[in-house]
Amino acid sequence: xxxxxxxxxxxxxxxxxxxxxxxxxxxxxxxxxxxxxxxxxxxxxxxxxxxxxxxxxxxxxxxxxxxxxxxxxxxxxxxxxxxxxxxxxxxxxxxxxxxxxxx
Numbered sequence: 001x002x003x004x005x006x007x008x009x010x011x012x013x014x015x016x017x018x019x020x021x022x023x024x025x026x027x028x029x030x031x032x033x034x035x036x037x038x039x040x041x042x043x044x045x046x047x048x049x050x051x052x053x054x055x056x057x058x059x060x061x062x063x064x065x066x067x068x069x070x071x072x073x074x075x076x077x078x079x080x081x082x083x084x085x086x087x088x089x090x091x092x093x094x095x096x097x098x099x100x101x102x103x
Contacts, residue, residue: 013037014046018054019074020066030074033066043077047087047094050075 016038019030038053040046053059054069069089074097077085087094 011039011041013039014043015078015080016046016050017076017078018050018066018069019076021072024067024070025072027072034061034064036061043085043087044094046077047075051089051094 014037015035017035018033020033021027021029022031034054038046038049040049051069053061054064071089071091073089075087075089075094077087079085084099086097086099088097
């Protein structure tokens, strides 16, 4: 029993910010469209939850006014002193990118 508890990752809250361009498919002009806290065990787990939440109309928060998440959108995970991590949605899934890509 103790052994299994040591292997489990701790669930923590992540501060996420979604960036989108004004029109789908544009490569420049990203701006912040939504910010919230999401709990998860890892960045990968949080990115899956973000995609599931913001791609189904019934699960979207009532104050979310942007379009569905789609290819090219960027999500920032801000861990305060641990750093900021940017992920871009590509056809093959979420890929970590440099901050420079957010314009």
